[in-house]
Amino acid sequence: MTSKHLSVAALWCVLSIAALAQTPAAPPATPPVTRPNQRVAVRPVTADDLTKPAAADWLTYHGSYTGNHFSTLTQIDTRSVANLRRAWVSDTEPAFAAAGRGGGRGGAGAGANAAGRPGGAGRAGAPPAAPVPPGRTGVGRAGGFGGAIAAGPIVRDGVLFYTLGPNAYAIDAGNGRQLWHYVARSSGGLSNRGLAIGGDTIFMMANDGLTALDAATGTERWVKELGGPVPGSAPFVVRDHVYVAVGSDAGTARSWIESRNARTGDREWIWYPIPKEGEFGFNTWPTEEEAGRGQGTPWQAPAYDPEQNLLIFGTGNPDPIKDGRTRPGDNLFTNCTVALDADTGKMAWYFQATPHDDHDYDNVQSMSLATIRVNGAERKVVTWTSRNGYFFTIDRTTGENIVTSKIFPNVNWAQDRLRASGTPERNENKGGTRGGSLVSPGSEGAVNYPAQSFSPQTGLHYTNVVNNYSPFYWSGETFLGTFKNSLRATDPATGKVAWQHEYLEPNGINARYASVLTTAGGLLFTGDISGNLIAFDARTGKILWHDELPEASLTGVPVSYTIGGAQYVAVPSATKVVAYRLP
Amino acid sequence: MHKRLGVAVFIGSWAIATVFAAAQGGPQGAGESLPSGITALAPSPPAGAPPDPAAVARGTVLYETTLACAPCHGLTGRGGPANAPDLTRSALAVQLDGGRALTAFLRIGRPEKGMPPVTTPLTDQQAADLSAKLRALGFAAVPAPVAGRGAGGRGGGPPLPAALAGQQLSILVGDPKLGKRYFEEPFYQCSSCHSVKDGETRPAANLAHIATKYADPKALQNAMLINRGLNWSPRTNKDVTATITYANGRTVKGYLTSVSDFKVVIQNDDGKETELPRKDDEPKVVLTDRLQYHLDLLARYLDSDMHDLTAYLATLK
Numbered sequence: 001m002t003s004k005h006l007s008v009a010a011l012w013c014v015l016s017i018a019a020l021a022q023t024p025a026a027p028p029a030t031p032p033v034t035r036p037n038q039r040v041a042v043r044p045v046t047a048d049d050l051t052k053p054a055a056a057d058w059l060t061y062h063g064s065y066t067g068n069h070f071s072t073l074t075q076i077d078t079r080s081v082a083n084l085r086r087a088w089v090s091d092t093e094p095a096f097a098a099a100g101r102g103g104g105r106g107g108a109g110a111g112a113n114a115a116g117r118p119g120g121a122g123r124a125g126a127p128p129a130a131p132v133p134p135g136r137t138g139v140g141r142a143g144g145f146g147g148a149i150a151a152g153p154i155v156r157d158g159v160l161f162y163t164l165g166p167n168a169y170a171i172d173a174g175n176g177r178q179l180w181h182y183v184a185r186s187s188g189g190l191s192n193r194g195l196a197i198g199g200d201t202i203f204m205m206a207n208d209g210l211t212a213l214d215a216a217t218g219t220e221r222w223v224k225e226l227g228g229p230v231p232g233s234a235p236f237v238v239r240d241h242v243y244v245a246v247g248s249d250a251g252t253a254r255s256w257i258e259s260r261n262a263r264t265g266d267r268e269w270i271w272y273p274i275p276k277e278g279e280f281g282f283n284t285w286p287t288e289e290e291a292g293r294g295q296g297t298p299w300q301a302p303a304y305d306p307e308q309n310l311l312i313f314g315t316g317n318p319d320p321i322k323d324g325r326t327r328p329g330d331n332l333f334t335n336c337t338v339a340l341d342a343d344t345g346k347m348a349w350y351f352q353a354t355p356h357d358d359h360d361y362d363n364v365q366s367m368s369l370a371t372i373r374v375n376g377a378e379r380k381v382v383t384w385t386s387r388n389g390y391f392f393t394i395d396r397t398t399g400e401n402i403v404t405s406k407i408f409p410n411v412n413w414a415q416d417r418l419r420a421s422g423t424p425e426r427n428e429n430k431g432g433t434r435g436g437s438l439v440s441p442g443s444e445g446a447v448n449y450p451a452q453s454f455s456p457q458t459g460l461h462y463t464n465v466v467n468n469y470s471p472f473y474w475s476g477e478t479f480l481g482t483f484k485n486s487l488r489a490t491d492p493a494t495g496k497v498a499w500q501h502e503y504l505e506p507n508g509i510n511a512r513y514a515s516v517l518t519t520a521g522g523l524l525f526t527g528d529i530s531g532n533l534i535a536f537d538a539r540t541g542k543i544l545w546h547d548e549l550p551e552a553s554l555t556g557v558p559v560s561y562t563i564g565g566a567q568y569v570a571v572p573s574a575t576k577v578v579a580y581r582l583p
Numbered sequence: 584m585h586k587r588l589g590v591a592v593f594i595g596s597w598a599i600a601t602v603f604a605a606a607q608g609g610p611q612g613a614g615e616s617l618p619s620g621i622t623a624l625a626p627s628p629p630a631g632a633p634p635d636p637a638a639v640a641r642g643t644v645l646y647e648t649t650l651a652c653a654p655c656h657g658l659t660g661r662g663g664p665a666n667a668p669d670l671t672r673s674a675l676a677v678q679l680d681g682g683r684a685l686t687a688f689l690r691i692g693r694p695e696k697g698m699p700p701v702t703t704p705l706t707d708q709q710a711a712d713l714s715a716k717l718r719a720l721g722f723a724a725v726p727a728p729v730a731g732r733g734a735g736g737r738g739g740g741p742p743l744p745a746a747l748a749g750q751q752l753s754i755l756v757g758d759p760k761l762g763k764r765y766f767e768e769p770f771y772q773c774s775s776c777h778s779v780k781d782g783e784t785r786p787a788a789n790l791a792h793i794a795t796k797y798a799d800p801k802a803l804q805n806a807m808l809i810n811r812g813l814n815w816s817p818r819t820n821k822d823v824t825a826t827i828t829y830a831n832g833r834t835v836k837g838y839l840t841s842v843s844d845f846k847v848v849i850q851n852d853d854g855k856e857t858e859l860p861r862k863d864d865e866p867k868v869v870l871t872d873r874l875q876y877h878l879d880l881l882a883r884y885l886d887s888d889m890h891d892l893t894a895y896l897a898t899l900k
Contacts, residue, residue: 440882
């Protein structure tokens, strides 16, 4: 997380200064929205809808509580996909940049937005996305920075909701036309990753807090300040709770996840990934002062297990990020996958992916809840590929490890020998050093936050991965380019690679930013760095179809839904949402 | 001040506890473990007197060539990218017994870790020579107090109390003499492509003044590893050549601009681009990267060797 934010932050600063230099004297008084907002008709989303989502809708960032990014729709399948056609490209008024940029970097976010000017467009905002020539490669990261859609869209009753920085849009999911457009005074983080819906309310990380919008009109209902840096991760709803992560990307204070009442916005509980003195896990830190440097931010929306009433999610890295010398110990519960009781916030179990991290390996991937057979026995598991270059499967009722496997043989930050718990054991020679230690995965990680997918149909877990290196110094690391990427299908029961598709493009380092969608039609949708949306046979890895996207490759989460019985696949790409259906 | 002191004392006792636990050979608690493959830590420097240089010289041949220890454990014995143990910290490796325990260990090896057994038994003389070599590596690994280098020394040193301590110090921690050797010797083969003599032409860049071009040692080290940033793309230079072969045997060659599963774009010497469609992995595209050797080296560098090479390059002003 950090590395990406830091470099982009530097670029952002330059552009901000440039923008300031050309700023007119007074900012516009109201958000410069030019098209009239229309009222949209969507049925309120009930707790039951969220637990058993209809195939026609896509109601959460992950599509369902399982975190699987799997659609049960079958109309577009391995045969019919050959006829898949572009149905529409979204038609919206341009996105506006915020006066500030939320909590992307430490406490700076809150201060930067203190003015709270409405619709500070044209001031020191994020730059508009540079149009990318079709099919061009080497266009930089597809991570949704600098004005690209990083969101996972929400679809309800034929209306598609998404964010782009401080903008929230509702568009007609059948033709891509704008229905309403809301401009917040600031966006959470550098890349707003989308919305949550509960009842008739849309939740957004914006305005230095949690913002509730009327789903029908996009009008603001309330804003609750969160008292800390606001990241861009999508909020998450279970029954009448809405969960939000609060925290920075460079240590200033402990990060946390909190539960709020979805109607009133009142806080219900807070859970800190880094324990305080006297609490369980504090003995993995030397002192309160060191633990208090913070981080462990849960950047990615959780998965939810209704049977156990558990929120399951990953936590980020500790601080200082690349220099662990002052914080000997495992630094729990940073870089863990944890399970919290959804009503009380009490931790049920944890599993640490990277103990004592000093490589920025935050474990904030999308967690897939699956039921699989392991050695003949049915197991309820959570499975994911971590940024640290390991694939994990753990029992989600106990946190007990089932699989830990290196995704590349040259992953070298850890020893070959695992701990009894299944956690990799650090190779202490591979921490940051003054002269530099050459480590794989590098500072960009083997994966980042974009969506991974599990298909209950194939029983395989899918993600885009990059095999790379960085030299790590106490004072930071270096981003080396030129590494190839591949799409991986992994058996979560064994960690064995079922198939992989290796991309030839030599500068694939940024290609892991493409999220993955699988469907019951036997398909896998994802993007390559060359700007193509590709449909693979999820079972074999064979390419069945592709389309060159109008601006860039995938920047947000691909989703699937139906309107009037027709299945659509919609993908955020740079400043547009592009949708496909059969003729 | 009190807080600072507290941290230092804590870290100190933690380190001592780790070494103590190791010396006892007892079970290790979470977060306190020995480096991979080492069952007991060696004292630093090793016990006893430094070994006889003549025995070390003979042992060097065994270590680097006959038994091929160096490819995994490194020329300095400090471990490697595939997590081969740091022999300078292995009590077994530096034991003062003329190599008896070592011989017994080598007869079995660690096949489960990829270390094959030494099948031809070592003579007593060979065992003693190899032992002398490993002990010499142990002595060499002790950080020498060098003016202006701080407490870091080679490959790190003890933890420093302040979070940011050492960050202002130069990253030059290596030995330029060793670096010169690695540059010239077959293990890294730098000199087979690069010359360090003014005006001499070799296939790759002349490095005679490389430390002037990269005055910052960190930039120098990074350029040595792979001289490409995150946003490098083959379209930006002529580093990558594409050989495109059709099923009928027709072959097209050019500098790569971009390649996907659906098309490959190449350019000729004048920068004129040609776009060729692809489908179902046809035509085949084979890429030749001018810096492939540097990419392959990333998996082979030992950190200490990387430091030594950088230290050597830093002398080429």
